[in-house]
Amino acid sequence: xxxxxxxxxxxxxxxxxxxxxxxxxxxxxxxxxxxxxxxxxxxxxxxxxxxxxxxxxxxxxxxxxxxxxxxxxxxxxxxxxxxxxxxxxxxxxxxxxxxxxxxxxxxxxxxxxxxxxxxxxxxxxxxxxxxxxxxxxxxxxxxxxxxxxxxxxxxxxxxxxxxxxxxxxxxxxxxxxxxxxxxxxxxxxxxxxxxxxxxxxxxxxxxxxxxxxxxxx
Amino acid sequence: xxxxxxxxxxxxxxxxxxxxxxxxxxxxxxxxxxxxxxxxxxxxxxxxxxxxxxxxxxxxxxxxxxxxxxxxxxxxxxxxxxxxxxxxxxxxxxxxxxxxxxxxxxxxxxxxxxxxxxxxxxxxxxxxxxxxxxxxxxxxxxxxxxxxxxxxxxxxxxxxxxxxxxxxxxxxxxxxxxxxxxxxxxxxxxxxxxxxxxxxxxxxxxxxxxxxxxxxxxxxxxxxxxxxxxxxxxxxxxxxxxxxxxxxxxxxxxxxxxxxxxxxxxxxxxxxxxxxxxxxxxxxxxxxxxxxxxxxxxxxxxxxxxxxxxxxxxxxxxxxxxxxxxxxxxxxxxxxxxxxxxxxxxxxxx
Numbered sequence: 001x002x003x004x005x006x007x008x009x010x011x012x013x014x015x016x017x018x019x020x021x022x023x024x025x026x027x028x029x030x031x032x033x034x035x036x037x038x039x040x041x042x043x044x045x046x047x048x049x050x051x052x053x054x055x056x057x058x059x060x061x062x063x064x065x066x067x068x069x070x071x072x073x074x075x076x077x078x079x080x081x082x083x084x085x086x087x088x089x090x091x092x093x094x095x096x097x098x099x100x101x102x103x104x105x106x107x108x109x110x111x112x113x114x115x116x117x118x119x120x121x122x123x124x125x126x127x128x129x130x131x132x133x134x135x136x137x138x139x140x141x142x143x144x145x146x147x148x149x150x151x152x153x154x155x156x157x158x159x160x161x162x163x164x165x166x167x168x169x170x171x172x173x174x175x176x177x178x179x180x181x182x183x184x185x186x187x188x189x190x191x192x193x194x195x196x197x198x199x200x201x202x203x204x205x206x207x208x209x210x211x212x213x214x215x216x217x
Numbered sequence: 218x219x220x221x222x223x224x225x226x227x228x229x230x231x232x233x234x235x236x237x238x239x240x241x242x243x244x245x246x247x248x249x250x251x252x253x254x255x256x257x258x259x260x261x262x263x264x265x266x267x268x269x270x271x272x273x274x275x276x277x278x279x280x281x282x283x284x285x286x287x288x289x290x291x292x293x294x295x296x297x298x299x300x301x302x303x304x305x306x307x308x309x310x311x312x313x314x315x316x317x318x319x320x321x322x323x324x325x326x327x328x329x330x331x332x333x334x335x336x337x338x339x340x341x342x343x344x345x346x347x348x349x350x351x352x353x354x355x356x357x358x359x360x361x362x363x364x365x366x367x368x369x370x371x372x373x374x375x376x377x378x379x380x381x382x383x384x385x386x387x388x389x390x391x392x393x394x395x396x397x398x399x400x401x402x403x404x405x406x407x408x409x410x411x412x413x414x415x416x417x418x419x420x421x422x423x424x425x426x427x428x429x430x431x432x433x434x435x436x437x438x439x440x441x442x443x444x445x446x447x448x449x450x451x452x453x454x455x456x457x458x459x460x461x462x463x464x465x466x467x468x469x470x471x472x473x474x475x476x477x478x479x480x481x482x483x484x485x486x487x488x489x490x491x492x493x494x495x496x497x498x499x500x501x502x503x504x505x506x507x508x509x510x511x512x513x514x515x516x517x518x519x520x521x522x523x524x525x526x527x528x529x530x531x532x533x534x535x536x537x538x539x540x541x542x543x544x545x546x547x548x549x550x551x552x553x554x555x556x557x558x559x560x561x562x563x564x565x566x567x
Contacts, residue, residue: 004334005284005476005487009298032298053287053297054485056478058503080503094297 007051007096008036010072015091018075020156024122025087026063026075029097040100042066043107044129048099050074050086058082062100063125065132067139072097075125075159105130114145124150124159131164220413221399222406223379223386229261231402235310238401239347242276243312244269253311262313264381267357272469272542273318274325276311277342281490284338284476290483299487304338310347310398317538319348319374320367321469324538327531328472338489347398350375352417354424359541361430361554366534369424370417380420387413432557434535437524444565445525446517454556455516457549462493464543464551465519470536473499494519520556 014028031037042048044065051057058080064073078087089095115134119127127150134143150158223231232241236258243262245254251266253273285299322343329339353360353369362368372378376395380387387408390396399405465471475492478485492499495515501507509515527536537553544552 003301003337005336005338006301007299051299052478053299053487054289054478054480057476083503096297096299 002039005098007049007057007098008040009033009094010097012089012091012093012095013071015089018159019122024075024077024159026073027086028064028071028073029095030071032094037070040072040097042072042100043104044133045102045104045126046100047102047126048072048074048097049101050076050082051096051098052082052085052089053096055085056082057096057098058086059101061123061126061129063128065129065136067133067136075122075128077122107133111142112144114147115143116147116149118149120150121157122159128160128164218410219390219396220408220410221388221390221404222408223388223402223404224406225384225386227404228386231404232261232312233259234403235398235401238308239398240305240307240309241312242273242309243314253314256312264313264351266313267355268315268359268540268542270542270546271467272321272540273311273314274321274469274471276309277322277346278325278339278472278474278491281488282338283486284489285487287485288483289480289485301337302486304341306341306345308345308347310349312349313351313379314348314375315353315540316350316369316371316373316375316378317362317365317367317540318469319350320371321374321538321540322348323374324470324527324533324536325472327533347376347394348374349377349395349398350379352378352380352420352424354381354420356424356427357541358429359545360428360539361432361541362539363425363428364431364434365537365539367538368421369428370421378417380417382416387416389413389417430541430554432539432554433561434524434528434557436561437528437535437557440525440560440563442521442525442529445521445560445563448560448563448565450559450563451513451517454520454551454559455513458495458512458516458551459549460495460497460512460515461548462495463546463548464553465493465495466491467542467546469538469540469542470523494522516551520553520560523553524557524560 009032010029011032012027013030016026016028018024018026031040040048042062044062047059047061049057050060060074060076062072063075064071076083076086078084117127117130127148131146131148133139134146235241241256241262242253243256244251244264244266245256245260246263246266251263251269252271253269253276256262283302286302287299288296290296325339326343329336329343350372356362356369360369362371367373370378370380372389372391376390376392377399378389378391380389388399388404390399465473471493473492473494474489476487476489478487480486494500494509497507497510497515499515500509509518523536528534535557537557544554
């Protein structure tokens with residue numbers, strides 16, 4: 001068995017600013033050794049430790065999907081010592097990734113069912129992984145309707161906006177204010193939303209105007 | 218299993234002889250207390266000790282341990298690529314370890330050596346070590362090991378168990394590792410098995426008579442996590458705690474660690490360092506959010522882990538071997554025996 005503490009060396013291949021306020025960046029990593037990519041075989045929903053020698057390591061949800069080959073992606077919020085350091089790094093820099101770690105979504109139990117994905121803020125990263133996984137031609141017909149409800153503090157804080165919500169013409173999008181009336185939502189969501197709204201904590205909604213996207217993929 | 222008699226006149230010579238193969242560790246007197254340390258040449262283990270301040274866990278799981286290294290010098294081809302630091306896993310022997318400390322190692326193994334992950338640092342050190350235990354003839358006032366599945370002459374987790382018989386030791390050789398160590402010392406006076414077993418039995422019974430404190434653990438299993446978690450006694454139990462973390466550092470079964478990076482010049486080293494769940498920093502997120510912000514939550518976490526979560530997860534008894542170190546060392550007299558009995562006897566009011 002290999003040393004579980006030893007990270008696989010990776011190179012930063014691309015850095016993308018993920019939100020309007022630049023507090024989140026999406027890092028694309030390429031493994032220095034091709035065989036490490038196979039060893040780092042993960043499921044949508046898992047996380048990994050991003051490891052910067054001399055600085056430290058942090059657990060981050062994997063944003064890329066197992067069906068995307070040749071790279072792994074992580075979207076990271078700038079908040080502490082390691083994430084701040086990471087935000088200052090450049091394309092071409094070398095660091096490490098170890099994992100994958102943690103659990104994943106029970107894909108076999110979701111087969112032949114309607115799937116509703118509900119996420120908020122930048123915890124949406126592993127849900128991107130799941131969405132890409134389910135939309136892959138090899139997997140799409142395993143699932144019935146796929147509905148997504150996604151909320152963020154403001155439209156500019158929605159992650160992967162272009163990618164998930166902009167380009168797909170099959171998607172009916174509605175951005176709705178949680179406090180206001182709802183428009184044009186899929187059946188499942190319609191049934192689900194009143195329930196969801198009742199369970200939402202009231203406090204944060206008074207200070208922010210949360211925005212949500214509900215769409216059928 | 219075989220029994221060997223060791224005349225104390227031959228003891229020092231035998232121990233010195235074993236240094237050809239083994240690095241030796243054992244109790245060493247420092248001022249008025251004993252610590253389990255590396256035995257320098259010509260130093261014999263201080264076998265007359267009662268109990269060491271710290272447990273023997275640091276022999277396998279050092280307080281600070283170097284794990285990985287990388288160069289940050291970008292002119293080097295392998296810069297920022299981490300490599301394992303080679304560890305010294307040549308044979309070592311811990312002489313005079315108390316039986317409950319050896320049992321504690323077996324409980325730690327459940328965490329460090331699993332089907333999914335094998336911690337190479339811990340496991341390699343554990344496998345390289347021969348545990349030569351010393352039975353406790355006169356257990357101290359804090360010892361409650363008989364109610365935690367071990368005891369003063371328990372041999373679980375040991376390779377050799379020694380009994381001190383004034384002018385000689387009687388050695389119960391339990392494993393091949395133990396036989397190799399005894400062989401390396403040149404101890405070869407075989408004792409009669411039946412007589413030796415009977416003698417060990419007498420010693421055990423005599424020693425156990427000295428153990429005055431007991432805990433009840435029989436009902437912990439049947440209680441739900443939630444009912445214990447929500448029980449009303451935690452605020453009272455945690456009231457005097459000052460979050461010093463001493464209980465976790467002296468505990469032979471506490472295994473939590475933090476991983477930190479250190480940089481000297483252009484060399485970075487990744488270390489693991491004992492951590493303590495009694496500190497608010499243990500769970501504080503980078504965002505400032507702390508899921509265990511209050512002292513009560515932290516104290517509850519420690520006792521629930523020891524006495525409930527571990528029991529439920531592994532079904533190997535509680536994560537406490539009854540050494541009594543935390544009871545003795547706690548500056549505000551929080552007593553795991555009392556906590557355990559309160560948890561065990563707790564009945565939720567309808």
